[in-house]
Amino acid sequence: MPKVIALSGGVGGSKLVEGLARACRPEDLLVIANTGDDFIHLGLHISPDIDTVIYTCTGRSNLEQGWGQAHETWSFMDMLRTLGGPDWFQLGDRDLAMHVWRTYRLSQGASLTAVTQELAQRCALPFALLPMSDDPVRTMVDTAEGVLPMQNYFVEKRCGPAVTGLTYQGAETARPNPALLAALEDPALEAIVICPSNPFLSIDPILALPGLRQALRNAPAPVIAVTPIIGGQAVKGPTAKMMAELGLHVDAVAVARHYAGLIDIFVLDQQDAALADAIRASDIAPVLAQTLMKGLSDKRSLAEAVLNAAIR
């Protein structure tokens, strides 16, 4: 059974996951990926966050581009454009193998959990990675331009429309991954880490699963969240913009408060040390660390700080 469970979205979360896999024994780590971003495109089942974790943690991620696979080619998209197919969602040729194979295995009756385990093993991912649920949950973004499916908001509209709310379609009946529920009950569990992912797009879909908040609260290990906001700004993506649009103050305190009642510890950046008291006021223990992860040593250091804070 894992000693460390991490809840992760895509790019930001994967960075900390990569560090965690080095800060603890990989066999002690279980990563739960958000699948609220999953969608069916051209008939293919795409699981962006699962793939990003695999790519990031097996040396396959495209660092220049910031998403997708390294050594990628784009012949499929080039031909698809010739055929008049949609080109708002970029499908790299290597990336496409993940989607086609996943879709094919699902069509054979395999669960998303089974397919994720197969993909992870084949890519030599050194730790366990599971989808939050085998049931479909679809994050829908309420915006000034209407309700948009997550990928349409995020990729097609480039996070442009002002966000007024979010819903997680299907979450109310989706079953949390049984392996996650079992791991949360294990007395040897040492830490539950909420990665520095977008709280609304990446973490809340996981937390929306029935019974999961309670299971996290009941677990024998502390829940520790890492800030995705440093100095009032998001490292990447629309987190800061969304917070402002949702009427929140854009700082680490607002993120900590968003998780209030669930987390025991909040890791904020050293440069936000002045916010520690406000976090403490929400009954959350603040921990200062360098949270910007530029390279592998940053990732590992932050992961060690997170685990030390949890085990302390």
Place this chain on the structure above:
Amino acid sequence: MPKVIALSGGVGGSKLVEGLARACRPEDLLVIANTGDDFIHLGLHISPDIDTVIYTCTGRSNLEQGWGQAHETWSFMDMLRTLGGPDWFQLGDRDLAMHVWRTYRLSQGASLTAVTQELAQRCALPFALLPMSDDPVRTMVDTAEGVLPMQNYFVEKRCGPAVTGLTYQGAETARPNPALLAALEDPALEAIVICPSNPFLSIDPILALPGLRQALRNAPAPVIAVTPIIGGQAVKGPTAKMMAELGLHVDAVAVARHYAGLIDIFVLDQQDAALADAIRASDIAPVLAQTLMKGLSDKRSLAEAVLNAAIR
């Protein structure tokens, strides 16, 4: 309505089709592609002969390789192998766009005819191309190693197993393309060309469609077949090997006799001039031409010879 109808398989047939599109006005040409080779692979609907005609006649074919698209990349297959997917059928990255888009459009309820027309138009194919039927027909090859679906025989087994017979699953209930049936009744029709494709794998699946032989016989234009065998050898592929395995003499006469009762004219190669009398004895008018098509001028010359023979 078309003045020339051509029945075609893949590589060999496409060469003559390319010539026909230059020997007559492209808008006068209707090409009917064999779909007995179609199959579902990794959940994708693959129509090899349709794609080969499109690639060949729009300057997209990979001349060095002999199949698939030019300027192709292979990243998908590389990653698919990493994932443990099957690699006996090579899917190029560009090629994949045809399969994914076709599968997606079919899943939306579009007919194979509609999708083929869309693909052809987007690729700027200058003439009409239609599948022989919108209903599935699957060529099964009876061999010494058991019954093999066409692509498993052709690609996976590299035509190795000895062929003992062929069946065209679904042909008995498949409806010939209505546009083909209508075109065959047009009094202005001038020629029906059976391309130099493999008779058993590429042409017989078309001829197996209910009522089609009779419709070809009843058409107001001559039916003219072009030999795929020159000097006792196939230009490409397993035609000669299959003929021998099926107990046929491997020469142009045996091909002409295979089509006896259906065709009016048989175009054989100049080097096989000595066989003309044997063909005439089967009530088929022999026509000599240079049938080996090395380049575009060969294709056009042969197409002109075919059309001249039909209209003569």
